[in-house]
Structure formats: structure tokens, C-alpha cells
Amino acid sequence: MWEVFARRKFEEPLHHVGTVAADDERLAQVYARTIFNEFSWVEMVIFRRDSAVRIMES
Amino acid sequence: MALEADAAPAALIRLVAALADNKYFLGRRYAGWCTSAPTLESAVASAAMAQDEIGHARSLYPLLRDLAGDSPQTEPETRTEFDAMPALQEPFSGWEDFVAANFLLDTAVTVMLEAARTSSHQALAQRARRMLEEEPLHWLHAEGWVQRMADGPPGMRRALAGALRRATPSALGWFDHAAPDLVASSMLDAGAQDLRMRFRGRVNPPLADSGLEPV
Amino acid sequence: MAVAAPATDADVLERIRSGKLIEHVGQMSPSYLEGMIRILTVSADTELISAPAYYNAAQAAPHLNAFGSATAIIQDELGHAHIAYRLMRDLGVDTEQLIYERPAARFKYPYAFDVPLDSWVELVMANAFYDRAGFCLLGDIYQTTTFGPWKRALVKVDKEETFHLRHGENWMKKIAQSAEGRDEIQRAIDWMFVLTLEWFGLPDDLKRHSEQLDFGFKGQSNDQLRQTWMSTAVPLVESLGFHVPAHDDAAAGRYVIDCPFPAEFDAENKRWLFEEGPISWDRVLERWKQRGPMNAQYVDTIQRGKQGLERLADA
Secondary structure, three states: OEEEEEEOOOOOOOEEEEEEOOOOHHHHHHHHHHHOOOOOOOEEEEEEHHHOOOOOOO | OHHHHOOOOHHHHHHHHHHHHHHHHHHHHHHHOOOOOOOHHHHHHHHHHHHHHHHHHHHHHHHHHHHHOOOHHHOOOOOOOOOOOHHHOOOOOOHHHHHHHHHHHHHHHHHHHHHOOOOOOHHHHHHHHHHHOOHHHHHHHHHHHHHHHHOOOHHHHHHHHHHHHHHHHHHHHHHHHOOHHHHHOOOOOOOHHHHHHHHHHHHHHHHHHOOOOOO | OOOOOOOOHHHHHHHHHOOOOEOOHHHOOHHHHHHHHHHHHHHHHHHHHHHHHHHHHHOOOOOHHHHHHHHHHHHHHHHHHHHHHHHHHHOOOOHHHHHHOOOHHHOOOOHHHHOOOOOHHHHHHHHHHHHHHHHHHHHHHHHHOOEHHHHHHHHHHHHHHHHHHHHHHHHHHHHOOOHHHHHHHHHHHHHHHHHHHHHOOOOOOOOOOHHHHHOOOOOOOHHHHHHHHHHHHHHHHHHOOOOOOEEEEOOOOEEEEOOOOOOOEEOOOOEEOHHHOOOOHHHHHHHHHHOOOOHHHHHHHHHHHHHHHHHHHHO
């Protein structure tokens, strides 16, 4: 699983736009780009969900 | 510019027609699998790639009309003499055919467009550059799936190898559209033999990485 | 199937009353989780099945440009289905099984999609009617849902469904310019309008999923949602000079249905048997349960690629 973050302007922080399932980084890129196409983003990045280090949760 | 003032050479008309038809057919074939892809993510990607190809076809048919003159044969809705690759004539019979077309046929068309990037025919060059912006995503999808299927169980790997073998003649034959006249007039920057080499240079390394036969 | 939902109903209600959203399964009670999975399943299945339904009709697109727009709409619908199934997956549901192995008859989308869309006109009327129904339902969920991840995801969905409605309306206007086109639109309205009324489900006096309201799964009741839909669908149709069996009763402040409702439907011929008078909702539920003509084919289309790969893997 990959977490997808994007922003529409550099003035705003990257925010979470969704997740995609792919075992391959290339496919994850394609999936993120084609599923979360609702805006013309200036930046989009993906992270493996299991790379997240959770330091707080309520 | 002098070139464009003359009657368009037959080889250019044939090339533009074949580019338009192959984009159109790729678009239809991709769309045909956007409701049957093996993952929801790939279903979305198939629909997106289908739209890219259809968009490219929509920009190429008007160019064909400009070159060949207005006729039912220059409109996709009324055209009957399509010049699409044999492997695109029928719907894909399985996802392995989709992946093989995505990897080989889509890439073969892309290699041709790259050869037209600096074409002396400005209208073609301009369109080629714009279309090429959307192709890296298709390549990522194709490469990702080739590896995924090659790394899968033996049956899946065999099916992919078979589909690649079936699509290869279409991909290699396609480069015959790069006629010597087009190279001589700088409408393309390389001929059929060179383009086949470029194509192999593109697709063979990932095939080798996945332990598949080169094309 | 689902991971444990450790909270109690009282915990959930307290959290909701304090104005907080439910963010993950650890904050859910078993009944909240079960209800959320149920409503997400309906939403995801509906978005998913619209893809093969629209694709079939897109074959009849009048030109390449129109086919491209239809493909864009299908991409959106698949993307929306993806969002809802991924949320379910995070709730512990085996979504691969749910999408690719579930028998066709157990999919939970509205019966309307089981009736084939056979022409471009029927496709654009589906954009105008069905996507509008989805828009009303999801708009209501967006307003009231207490499940944070879904609420945030619906911003995208809302934006794109608006585009689909406009696609339907713009094409209606275009097609309505010819006499033939008008006839075809009216014929589509004649069977699709009442089928969309049915979409919103049992009337309030027969059904009340109280948990849906208590837990904030839904804001409006079925009858209210039906009214919300008619409040834009009927004026649209009338503004273009078409007829529907419903009218605005200004004095009562609501829309009134002018045909027997619910009624018997002949799915093969896409015709309402109004002459037989109204029927009971039990009879409607029975028809829904049996599913309609396209159910098996659409689900088979969706499952085809995945099942094909599995067969290869076993070969």
C-alpha cells in the first residue's frame, strides 16, 4: 500500500489525497497519477505505507 | 516550409494515417479492458491511457485531412481503410495481450513519434512533442506489469511470453512506415532499420531483467 | 472478516456528540463497523457497476470525441469505486474477494443498472438521472457522515459527479434539437425516471434503519432523498419540454408522483406496466433480489481479468 500526497500550490502543504495498492513502485506512480486526477497538482509524492513511523495516535 | 507548400508526399500521408489509426485502435483496445483489468487501479489506468490515445488520434486525423484532403477516409467515424497493426485488429483476449500491446505496440508508436519530434513538417513535429508528454506513464505501466507477470507463477510468465511473441511482428513491421523519403526530407530523423534498433534498445533491457526473450 | 472494533455504541455516540469524527476502526463499535461496511459496499458496488454499463452504451458514441468523454466518466466512476473499496480494506474487509469472487447476485447496486443502456441517448440520460441520484446520496453522506476518511474522500467524488450531470444535461440539450432526438429522449425518460425514483428505496413508513441516522451514516431519509432528486431532475426535464410522471405541488412544498408507484416493470421491454396499478414494495424487493438482465454479464466483465490471471497462475 502507498500513501499519496499532493498539493495544488507550493504555498500550501502537501496533503494526503488517498492510497493505492501496488507491489511495484512504477505501477504505484501510474495509479496515483490516474486515480487522483481531480486537480492539476504542482507536486505529488507517494510513500510506502509501511515506511511510516507512527509517533502519536489518538 | 517549402516542403509543406508542395503536395504532401504519399509516404507522409501514409505515416500520419497509420499513426492516427494505431492511436485510435490502441485507445479502443485499452478502453475495452478498463472494465475488466485485474486490479481496480489498473482499470483506472487503462481508462486514462485509452483517453490519451484517443486524444492523440483526435489531433492526428485533422492533420491527415490537411495533408490528404477532406474525405470520408480522413474522419475516424467514416473511415473504412484503417491501417492499424495486425495485433490491434481484434480485442485483446486476455490481460497478457493488454500488457504486451502496452509494452511493445504503444512503445513502437512512441519511438516513431520521437523520430518526428524535430520533423521538418512543423505540424507533425508539434503534435509529436505534445503526445510524447503523456507516454512516460504508459511505459511505466507496461514495464511494471511485464515485470509483475514475469515474476509470477510459471503459467502467467508463459502466457506473457506468448503474448509478447504474438505482438512482436506487429511492432517490428510498423517501422516500415519510416520510408526512406521521409528520412531524406528530414520529416523523420531515422529510417526503419535505425528505429527498430532504438525500439530494441528500449524494450530489451527490461525484458532481459525479467528473464524474457529479447525481441 | 473485519478486524475487531473495540469501542461500544455508547463510546461511538459520545464521540459523535462531542463533534468528532470516527477516524479508524479502533474508534468503532461492532455495529458501527458493520453498518459502515454495508453502506460503503452499496456505494462502491454502484460506482463499479456503472463502468461496464456506461462502457456498453459508449460503443454507440456518435464520434470519437464523445467516446473519449464517456471513457473519462468511466475512469471517474472506477476511481470512486476504488476509494470506497480501499476504505473498506482499511476496515479489514477482503476487498479482492468482494470484487473478484463475489457471485453476481450478491452485488449491492441499485436495480436500475441491471437494465441495459443501449444507446448514446440512454447513456446521457443515465448521466442526467443516475449520476444525479448518486450525487444526491453522496452529497447527503458528505454532509452528515461521521466517518472522517470517507468525508474527506468525497470532495473529489462530488466534483467529478457534477461534471457527469453537466455532461448529461449538455447532451440532452444538443439531442433535443431534432424531432427524432426528442422522441428518443422521451422514450428513455419514460422508463428511466421511475427506475431512478425506485433507487432511493423503501418509503420512510416502511423502513427505518435507525442506526443510519443515529450514527450519522445518512442525514436525509429515503423519501427526503427522493424529493431532493426530483427537485432538480423534474425542472431539468420540464425546462426542455419533456414529460415525467411527477409534478411540483407548490402548496404542499413537495413533488408528487403521478403514476402508480411502485409498479411492475418489464425489464426486457423497458416498460412500466402502469395499467396494472401500484404493487407492493415486497414485490419490488423480490424483483431487486432476482436482479435484472445485465447483472451476471456486468459482474463477469468486472471479474474477467483477475480470474483470467488466476487461471494462468494455476496452469
